Each structure stands twice: as structure tokens, then as C-alpha cells.
Amino acid sequence: MTAARTWLAKSEPSKYPWTQLVADGRTSWDGVRNFEARNNLRAMAKGDLVLFYHSNEGKEVVGVARVSRTAYQDPTTDEDWSVVDVEPVVALPKPVTLAAIKADSTLAEMAMLKRSRLSVVPVTSEEFAHILHMGACKLSRRVRT
């Protein structure tokens, strides 16, 4: 068993905001149509934590979600794309903006900055912890996998 990994996934708030995930309790992360993003989805393990980022509007990390089901066929297409299921874990008390991420030298190597158009990217455990810290978010025991 490899160590749990952490990720960042983008959603446009006008399409599927964090509040909707909280309201739904669980959702399938569909619509990914990029090979690299798809491969990242397929690399997710159950229990992996995912930073939920609002693109276009807000441009900030707003919460932490958790993978509740690993990759399976995207039901919205016959083609070879995948979805995972995620559930909300906790909202960040202080959302972490893209500007704040860019301004922080310890986050300069983040994949989301280097590969800005990729909707699902890996996050190192250091980066993950740092963003939670910036977001004034303490992971409680129930979050740990």
C-alpha cells in the first residue's frame, strides 16, 4: 500500500461549486477530457485528499474533498474517460487564493502553477500541508486515512 497522495482539482463555481458538493454529500467528478488529467484520476486511491479549487471565479482553494470511489468509466460518454467519486471533508476557514499561492515561494513548484490548464494535478504532501495552514485549516482525526 503506497502512502495516500494528495491532489488538486478545479471546478468552475458556475458549473459545480464547493457548496454544491457539500449539499450533495458526494459527487462523481466527471467531464475530464484530458489524458493527463484522466491518468491522475486513475492514480487516485480511496481516501486520497483533494484540494477543491474554484477556477475562473474566485480562483482560490475553498475546501478539501476525499476520494470515496476510485476511477471508473465516465457514465456521460462511451469513450475511454474516467471519473472518481468525491465527498466533502472540510471547507477552508480562509480560502487560499491563486495570488497567495503565487506569492509564496514554497509553493513555486506546484504543478497547478506549472501546468495551469490541467484540471486535475498532483500536490505534494508539503504543498498540501502548507495550503491547509494558509487556509487556517486543521485536519481533524476523522480526515486522516
Add this chain to the structure above:
DNA sequence: GCCAACGTTGGC
């Protein structure tokens, strides 16, 4: 709303 970045498609 514009435009840069960049992944994907399709002609050759």
C-alpha cells in the same frame, strides 16, 4: 471579453 498557453486533430 480578450488572449496566451497548450493539448488535440487532421492533412499531407
Add this chain to the structure above:
DNA sequence: GCCAACGTTGGC
């Protein structure tokens, strides 16, 4: 298999 055209994402 190369590369130009095209489409989409996402920041500004």
C-alpha cells in the same frame, strides 16, 4: 510522423 490549425481552459 510532422506540424499547422483549431478548440478549450483559465488568468487577467
